[in-house]
Amino acid sequence: MKAIVQDNYGSPDVLELREIDKPVVQDDEVLVRVRAASVHPDVWHVMTGLPYVLRMMGAGLRRPKNPVPGTDVAGIVESVGKHVTRFRPGDEVFGETIRGQQWTNGGAYAEYATAPEDALALKPANVTFEQAAAVPTSALIALAAVRYDGKIQPGQKVLVNGAGGGVGAVAVQLAKALGADVTGVDSANKLDMVRSIGADRVIDYTQEDFTRRGERYDLIVDIPGNHSLSDCRRALTPGGTYVLIGHDNYGHGMRRWVGSLPRMFKLMAMSPFVSQLPDVRFSAPDKKESMAVLKELLESGKLTPHIDRTYPLSEVPEAIRYLQEGHAKGKVVITV
């Protein structure tokens, strides 16, 4: 099969289109004929091997253990492992090709990819393969922030900082789906899109600092993490919640060894003492259950993936360069 392969960590120049063997399914896995895959910042992290700590967390010390990048797919089931019960050949599916929340290559940028059964859901008929592939990683983290950590109720006020990116555009729609009043913060050229996906109000972060406007929110989903916790607490109701997603901005805003992990760990350590921080979770919400929620949201039209550009498989390096430039509104998708 054709696949994008990387033998070393580095810039998008390390990625090559090659012929390799089809992957073989494990007992609990599904082999998917990939129709579309998507790009997100964690693909960039594993491609570059930065921050270095990810190499020790399973990605591969000197070179990627799995040479084929990409973690988000939509496609058609080709075959299933002997313990798989929910899918059969011919089913249209979407999901992640990795287990848990690993920082590893997932083999999605290829004609065929394997995925754990529990990381997949049936693709709703009302969305295209491209739209479905845009959802998994970004929406799983957005869902964890808005629904599980934020516990948002109808009428509450939610602010999404970084609302025009992959995670933010989903967080805005999930908060709206739960009946919240939503403010989206991003740069000026993304604000029309942020309004179009349902934000009630928008703020251009180059003109205004949301922590100094006197407004208070029940939930702040902070993707770039460019304000201190104490600044963000000024914009939170006393019972509100601050959730940091964290964005290393393609190497510009991070420490090369550990990235934004120290800030994450500091917030986790403070969580028992600061009521506005979510309870510490050592694992992500159940992926099978979360994928089922995302499928329903897509089916009902409450979640509509916003695709900025699509690239063919051979142009994955260009797609990653485009994402890295920071101009993408919503998601960048690969068609296979």
Ligand SMILES: NC(=O)c1ccc[n+]([C@@H]2O[C@H](COP(=O)([O-])OP(=O)(O)OC[C@H]3O[C@@H](n4cnc5c(N)ncnc54)[C@H](OP(=O)(O)O)[C@@H]3O)[C@@H](O)[C@H]2O)c1
């Ligand atoms: N923890 C997890 O499991 C998990 C899962 C998924 C994703 N993530 C992380 O989530 C992060 C975000 O992913 P993404 O797909 O949303 O990235 P993205 O598409 O690059 O979006 C980031 C958005 O933040 C905006 N932004 C940058 N600086 C800002 C500022 N100072 N104020 C407000 N907005 C600002 C960017 O806009 P401009 O470029 O126009 O400024 C962009 O629209 C990634 O770093 C990824 O590693 C984590």
